[in-house]
Structures are given as C-alpha cells and as structure tokens.
Amino acid sequence: MILRAFLRTEAGSTSVLLIATVLALLWANSPWGHTYEAFWHTHMGISFGDALFTLDLRHWVNDGLMTVFFFLIGLEASYEVRLGQLRDRRLIAVPAVAALGGMLVPAGIYLLLNFGGPGAGGWGVPIATDTAFVLGVLAVVGARCPDPLRAFLLTLAIVDDVLAIMIIALFYTASLSVPALLIAAVLLAAVLTLRWLKIWRAPAYIVLGFALWVATLQSGIHPTLVGIALGILVFVYVPTDHKLLLAGEAVQEFTSEPSAQAARVAARRVQRAVSVNERLQLRLQPWSSYVIVPVFALANAGVRLDGETLRAALTSPIAIGVALGLLAGKFIGISLGTWIPLRFGWGTLPGNLVWGQLLGGAAVSGIGFTVALFIVDLAFEDPALHDQAKIGILAGSLLAAVLGWVIFRLAWDRGGVCAPPEAEPAEELPETLSVPVGPGDHVRGAADARVTIVEYGDFECPYCGRLHPILEELRKKNQDVRVVFRHFPLRTIHPRAAAAAIVSEAAADQGRFWEMHDILYDNQRFLTDADLEHYAAELDVAPWSDVPGHNSRIAVDESSGQDSGVRGTPTLFLNGVRYQGSLNLDSISKAVADLRESP
Structure with a gap:
C-alpha cells in the first residue's frame, strides 16, 4: 500500500513541480527578473526577547522546509528496511550497487572536466536522481511498464538519496561550531530517550525537533541531516493481532450501533493499528510533493537564460560536466551497477525485468533536479557559477528524459517492453489439464x-x-x-x-x-x-x-x-x-x- 500510494503521489505531483520550475524560469527572465533574487533574499526571523534568529526566504525553504522532504526520505528508508524491499538482501543488492555506480561515474565525469578549477567543488551536483520527475516520466512514456521496474527505481532512489545526504554532511560542511554541535547531540539524545521510554506525545517531539534543527543549523552541519535522522528513528511495525482484533471489534460495534462515540473509538483504534511511520507518510507526503518541493523549485530553479549566460554555459566545464554527468554518467553508472551484481550472483531483480526496461530506467534516472539544485546552493558562492550549474542541470535532465523516452519507444516497438495489454492477441485457453496427476506430484x-x-x-x-x-x-x-x-x-x-x-x-x-x-x-x-x-x-x-x-x-x-x-x-x-x-x-x-x- 505504501509503495502504491508513494508512486501515485510522486507521479501526480510531477506536473506541479514542472509548473513551478517553468514559473521560476519565466520570473527570472521576465522584465521583472531583478525581483526574483531580491524576493528570495528577503530576510525573515523569529525573536525571543533580545535574541533574534533570522534567515532569508531561500534559506528558510532550503534549510527549513526541505528538512520535511528529507524527513520523509528517512521515513521511507526506515519502512523499506524493516518491512519493505530493503529487508531482503537479495533484492536490495542490485539497486544499491546500481545507485552507487550512478553516483561514482557522474562524479568522475564531472571531475575529469573540472578538477583543479573553480568548479571542482560541484562534483556532488550530478550524483542525485529526482524521484518525482523520474516516476512522472515513467507515467508518460511507460504507463504500462511493470510495477517491478518502478519498485527497482524507487529502491535505487532511496539508496541514492541517503548516500547524497551523507555526502552533503561529509563534504559540504564549511565549518563546525563545537558548542552548537554538543547541544545538538544532547537534544538528539533526548529524542532517543523519549523513543526508548515509548513516550509518543507529538508536542514533545515537535519542540525537541525544532530545537535540534536550530542547533544543527548553528553547528555548521546542514540541518536536513536532522530530517533524515528523525525519520529513520520513527517506529514502524506490522500491526499486532491484538491491535487488529481491537480495531475489528470497534468497527463491528460501530456497524451494529452507529454513534459518534463509536465512530471515534473505531477511528482511533484503526489508526493505532497502523505504525506512526506509515501514518506520517500518508499525512506529509502530499504536503511535500505538492507544496514543499514545488516551492523549493520556485526558489532555486530561476536562472537568467540570455545570450551571454547561454554562451558562457556552452563553454563552461561546470555546465558541461553536470549535463554529461546526468546524461551519460547516470546511464553508464546505473547500467554497470546493475550488470555487475547480476553477473556475480549478488542479488536478484524484483520480477522478470529485461534489459530494455532497465536501460530505459537508467536513462531517466539522469533527471537530477531537487537534490542537484540543493547541492548547487552549497557548492558555489559565485552567482555566475550558480547559473552555469543550473543550466547544466536543466539541460542534462531534459536530455536524460528524451534518451529514456527513445529507449522505451524502441523497446516498445520491438514488443519487448511495456507492451500494452490490448496489443496482446486474444487467446483461447485450454479447458483440460495437459499433464495428468502422477507420482511426481x-x-x-x-x-x-x-x-x-x-x-x-x-x-x-x-x-x-x-x-x-x-x-x-x-x-x-x-x-x-x-x-x-x-x-x-x-x-x-x-x-x-x-x-x-x-x-x-x-x-x-x-x-x-x-x-x-x-x-x-x-x-x-x-x-x-x-x-x-x-x-x-x-x-x-x-x-x-x-x-x-x-x-x-x-x-x-x-x-x-x-x-x-x-x-x-x-x-x-x-x-x-x-x-x-x-x-x-x-x-x-x-x-x-x-x-x-x-x-
């Protein structure tokens, strides 16, 4: 259920994300383009007496709202590890190695073009896959592709996101404040203590979580790390027979004697039968997909596309490195990362996927947007380098989507991938058993x-x-x-x-x-x-x-x-x-x- 709901929400939100991206580009290239950066640099803060905590709007989005996005990644990773596909080592091996290959090869291609130059620190930009756009493209070019392909790419994206966050924490932390880091450690210990004591009061976690976010931000470590850490800590479990029994009894009581009180009891018991992890995913996923990520795109995707900027991007090793990393690096890295574990028998695929499907999936995985833009903001201070990297992201992602579409169409035309059910000839099935029951049965x-x-x-x-x-x-x-x-x-x-x-x-x-x-x-x-x-x-x-x-x-x-x-x-x-x-x-x-x- 969680996997199906996640796929539906991400695919459906792609159009909203695309609209936000287009709006950002139109705004930045309109006659009022100068207001784009001015607006997102507007400061907003919170005061406590004489103490003032302030950030500009872009940082409130990137460091604040996006923490919820990474919190959801933590929830999904926790669920998949404990109850989902990541629980089976044979199923996780292939997408995990594919995700690693899909990060190493793009980073290597980028560094080949930028090592020792002013853009060397941007090697992390082309490493991440944008799940929302990938699933959206799959919905368009392969609406009848098998669920195992989507499951494979979702598993790959989860591993990809977790590794990307680790890279952000390790390589994109400019300086550390030890006192703030110690405070963050104490607050994290407090959260762990509440979890250990099985105290599930939401206000306590909200207050501690916000304080932990502020302390982490002040420490120099990117606060989105807090999001994924807290998401992983949220409990996930299979409903116990006792909870299911109580829920069933409450629903039966409501059915036999409907009343407001019986409805409230039934709703509460049914809700408690499901883990907090799954409930939070259900509540927060639409906010993340339809509000937070599109607002992030609106705040970060705007780049001036005039003649001077485009000419600079065409010869910029940063833009070329990002575009090639996303287009070729992701395709080569994920394809090799899939072939190697299959060749040596380290794991299996979720279903009878064929190489036409896998290559198409590897190509569209080159659509890097959300995390790529996120790392651009951390890697570059020069606005010109910012723009070149963003143009590389837009060009590489668009070309990756086109390459994936071409691969899927070629495979479809050959009847090997995603063939629509109505294309299959009608079949008259036999009515009798072909092999009688024998000693081997x-x-x-x-x-x-x-x-x-x-x-x-x-x-x-x-x-x-x-x-x-x-x-x-x-x-x-x-x-x-x-x-x-x-x-x-x-x-x-x-x-x-x-x-x-x-x-x-x-x-x-x-x-x-x-x-x-x-x-x-x-x-x-x-x-x-x-x-x-x-x-x-x-x-x-x-x-x-x-x-x-x-x-x-x-x-x-x-x-x-x-x-x-x-x-x-x-x-x-x-x-x-x-x-x-x-x-x-x-x-x-x-x-x-x-x-x-x-x-």
Missing part, C-alpha cells in the same frame, strides 16, 4: 479419492493464501477429495515466490513438503531469504541444497501449467477440468458435490 489425500483438485499456486500470491484454508477445510470434510499442488510462481509480480517454491522442494526431498507448504502460506508477508532459512531450520531442512534440481522440478509444473492455459494464480482443475467458479468454500463445495454425484 505433491498430493494431499487418498489416492483413490473420487475428486482431485489440482491447484496451480504461488506462495506469495494473496489469493492463493486465502484459498489455502478453504481447500484444507474442504479436504477434511470430504474424505473422497484430494488436493494436488503445482508450482506457478508469478515472478514478474511476486519476487519472492520462486525462492519460496525452491525451499518447499527442499522440504519435499525429506518428505515434508506439506508442512513447509502450510508454513509458507501462514507467513506470506515474511518470505525473505532469512525468513525462508528460519522456516527450513524449524523442519531441519537444507533450503538451498539443490537449487538447480529444484528449479527444474518447478519448471516442470510451470510448463504443464502453461500448456493447460494457466495464466494466473490460483487456477484450479477439478478432475482434470478447469474450474470457472468463485474461489469461496460454498462455490467449490458445490462443484465438488456435482462431481461426486455424476456417474
């Missing part, structure tokens, strides 16, 4: 049962998970019914399904397939390698003992499923004939009863 029930239910299933498929107890109840109530399970992992949708199938086959080698089958369906949300190894240890099974052999066994089931017209899971065959009814107990029971009564 996983069978649960009597061999002479009158009704045989063959299920093509996927251990990560939620619909298969719901069907599992229905089939088990049906089998227990009817002694003349047996259930056969055949593997059909949907690799493009469920990245952990194949690994779960392999572990089940390892258990089958020791005659414990159905025990592992039940464990996997009871723990569908927890199928990382570490989880699978834990389940295997419970049954004293070596999970990866014969991966090639188990893959071959799974491929046999997949082949029979394809020949039988299986295109999704769960697909059932009753006595060799495809079942077309609803996947509930009553409907399947009726179909079984009809078969038992037939001659």
Whole structure:
C-alpha cells in the first residue's frame, strides 16, 4: 500500500513541480527578473526577547522546509528496511550497487572536466536522481511498464538519496561550531530517550525537533541531516493481532450501533493499528510533493537564460560536466551497477525485468533536479557559477528524459517492453489439464479419492493464501477429495515466490513438503531469504541444497501449467477440468458435490 500510494503521489505531483520550475524560469527572465533574487533574499526571523534568529526566504525553504522532504526520505528508508524491499538482501543488492555506480561515474565525469578549477567543488551536483520527475516520466512514456521496474527505481532512489545526504554532511560542511554541535547531540539524545521510554506525545517531539534543527543549523552541519535522522528513528511495525482484533471489534460495534462515540473509538483504534511511520507518510507526503518541493523549485530553479549566460554555459566545464554527468554518467553508472551484481550472483531483480526496461530506467534516472539544485546552493558562492550549474542541470535532465523516452519507444516497438495489454492477441485457453496427476506430484489425500483438485499456486500470491484454508477445510470434510499442488510462481509480480517454491522442494526431498507448504502460506508477508532459512531450520531442512534440481522440478509444473492455459494464480482443475467458479468454500463445495454425484 505504501509503495502504491508513494508512486501515485510522486507521479501526480510531477506536473506541479514542472509548473513551478517553468514559473521560476519565466520570473527570472521576465522584465521583472531583478525581483526574483531580491524576493528570495528577503530576510525573515523569529525573536525571543533580545535574541533574534533570522534567515532569508531561500534559506528558510532550503534549510527549513526541505528538512520535511528529507524527513520523509528517512521515513521511507526506515519502512523499506524493516518491512519493505530493503529487508531482503537479495533484492536490495542490485539497486544499491546500481545507485552507487550512478553516483561514482557522474562524479568522475564531472571531475575529469573540472578538477583543479573553480568548479571542482560541484562534483556532488550530478550524483542525485529526482524521484518525482523520474516516476512522472515513467507515467508518460511507460504507463504500462511493470510495477517491478518502478519498485527497482524507487529502491535505487532511496539508496541514492541517503548516500547524497551523507555526502552533503561529509563534504559540504564549511565549518563546525563545537558548542552548537554538543547541544545538538544532547537534544538528539533526548529524542532517543523519549523513543526508548515509548513516550509518543507529538508536542514533545515537535519542540525537541525544532530545537535540534536550530542547533544543527548553528553547528555548521546542514540541518536536513536532522530530517533524515528523525525519520529513520520513527517506529514502524506490522500491526499486532491484538491491535487488529481491537480495531475489528470497534468497527463491528460501530456497524451494529452507529454513534459518534463509536465512530471515534473505531477511528482511533484503526489508526493505532497502523505504525506512526506509515501514518506520517500518508499525512506529509502530499504536503511535500505538492507544496514543499514545488516551492523549493520556485526558489532555486530561476536562472537568467540570455545570450551571454547561454554562451558562457556552452563553454563552461561546470555546465558541461553536470549535463554529461546526468546524461551519460547516470546511464553508464546505473547500467554497470546493475550488470555487475547480476553477473556475480549478488542479488536478484524484483520480477522478470529485461534489459530494455532497465536501460530505459537508467536513462531517466539522469533527471537530477531537487537534490542537484540543493547541492548547487552549497557548492558555489559565485552567482555566475550558480547559473552555469543550473543550466547544466536543466539541460542534462531534459536530455536524460528524451534518451529514456527513445529507449522505451524502441523497446516498445520491438514488443519487448511495456507492451500494452490490448496489443496482446486474444487467446483461447485450454479447458483440460495437459499433464495428468502422477507420482511426481505433491498430493494431499487418498489416492483413490473420487475428486482431485489440482491447484496451480504461488506462495506469495494473496489469493492463493486465502484459498489455502478453504481447500484444507474442504479436504477434511470430504474424505473422497484430494488436493494436488503445482508450482506457478508469478515472478514478474511476486519476487519472492520462486525462492519460496525452491525451499518447499527442499522440504519435499525429506518428505515434508506439506508442512513447509502450510508454513509458507501462514507467513506470506515474511518470505525473505532469512525468513525462508528460519522456516527450513524449524523442519531441519537444507533450503538451498539443490537449487538447480529444484528449479527444474518447478519448471516442470510451470510448463504443464502453461500448456493447460494457466495464466494466473490460483487456477484450479477439478478432475482434470478447469474450474470457472468463485474461489469461496460454498462455490467449490458445490462443484465438488456435482462431481461426486455424476456417474
């Protein structure tokens, strides 16, 4: 849910961000262009008696509002590490190395052109990817591209953002104030203490967070580091059965006797069942996407595009270095960073992504905007260098978007990537099982049962998970019914399904397939390698003992499923004939009863 909501918000906000960028450029190049810089240099402050804390408007945006943006990055990173894709080391390895390559190569290209010159300090400008623009471009050029590609790029962007913030903290801190740094450390310790004591009063965190932000700003370290640190510290957890039970009871009570009091109790209990991390993401993401980041673009994207400025940019190693870093550096770095871990078996991709999709994703990842503009403000003091770097960002990002669009179109025209569903020819699927049940099948029930239910299933498929107890109840109530399970992992949708199938086959080698089958369906949300190894240890099974052999066994089931017209899971065959009814107990029971009564 969090991933889908995040993708929708970022893609939808791209148009707002683009409008803000265009407005900034129009403002800076209008007859009133001189008011652009004058307005953003207007000072605004807060006074406490004789003490005065003041910043200009641009710094309030860059150092203040953008802290919320980085706070959300911390929240998302924390969620993904604990419950999401970053929890699975096999899935994080490829995008993490790709993100690293997508930072090192652009920085290297930039330094090749600027080392030892006045722009050498801007090597951090082309290293970051702008998630909002990337997902927005994907929505335009590849609206039907698979979710695994978006998931891959989102994971890459999270790693990219975290590394970029570390670079800002380490390389773009001009000077340090030790007293302010000590105060910041004490305030951070206070936040950690509240967390340890499980005190969740929002006002306490707001006051401490603001004080920590001020202390960090005064210390010389960029205060956005506070945002990501606090975001990572926010608790994230899977709802407990107890909280879900309380929420369910409250909703049921409201349904039976609606009242304002019952509605308030139900809303509160449902809300408390979800972690603070997820609630904050839901509340703050629209503000960040539709207000904070566009205001940041309005405050920073304005650059004078007159003849003199453009001529200077065309020969400026800063502008050329930034543009080439974003266009070529990101493409080469991410492509190599994807190929290397796949070549050496360090990890897997989320779904059956092909190189056409990955290369298109690597190209559009060269759209660097938000963090790139952010680093420009830290790297250069000379306004002329500012403008050259910004022109490089705009040119490189635009060219990267065009390159990505071209790659996606070429792949689309060849039918290899993002082909629209309506382009697929209609297919008449067979109605009968192509391969009868035999000795190699996983069978649960009597061999002479009158009704045989063959299920093509996927251990990560939620619909298969719901069907599992229905089939088990049906089998227990009817002694003349047996259930056969055949593997059909949907690799493009469920990245952990194949690994779960392999572990089940390892258990089958020791005659414990159905025990592992039940464990996997009871723990569908927890199928990382570490989880699978834990389940295997419970049954004293070596999970990866014969991966090639188990893959071959799974491929046999997949082949029979394809020949039988299986295109999704769960697909059932009753006595060799495809079942077309609803996947509930009553409907399947009726179909079984009809078969038992037939001659």
